[in-house]
Amino acid sequence: MISRPRRKSQIILAVAACLIMVGYLRETGHIGLNLYSARNSASSTTSVASVTSASAPTPRSAGAMGQPAASIVETHGDPRLVQYVRDAIAGIPGAKPPAHIVVKRLTTRGSYWVPIYKTGVCSYDIRLSDGDPNAAVASGDANGVHYMGTLSGEIDEKVTGVCSVYHFQELVGQEVGKQVRAALEKYESAPDNGK
DSSP states (O other): OOOHHHHHHHHHHHHHHHHHHHHHHHHTTSSOOOEEEEEEEEEEEEEEEEOOOTTSOOOOOTTTTTSOSEEEEEEOSOHHHHHHHHHHHTTOOOOSSOEEEEEEEEEEEEETTSSSEEEEEEEEEEEEESSOTTOSSOOOSSSSOSEEEEEEEEEEEEEEEEOOHHHHHHHHHHHHHHHHHHHHHHHHTOTTSOO
């Protein structure tokens, strides 16, 4: 027969072990227990050079070419964060022409491992193009590059409450994706892009 004090300490140890296991599974993203409030600020600089003119052929849309509207073709940076950015830009509707994205730099720093209050800064440097994103100059011919742009900046993310590290990174990736979409929309609405 187990004595009462020993049984009480076994129950306490079992409850503590369960709490530690739930905390670990939440932090690693295996269970979705996220109860938080988030706020962020973004500062970015875009430079989009469009060289399509009235004399150059209008580039076909991504849908007409049977390609995704935007895809990341080369990456340098945190692979998990890159995947979240890839997910965030996957739904860009019908870019004309399709955007090829090179993530030149995507890094995070900060105290996003802290359990209740996470804060971090993501720095990014991204190149956008409709052809070879590593080309030195946009060519503007039928098969070449009609536009080329760069996007760089920082996302400052703060989360208060119960939020896993992986969900925190997902929030940051979504914000970078929003910045990419805004840069592509800037190109789409430019008056000199041959539409």
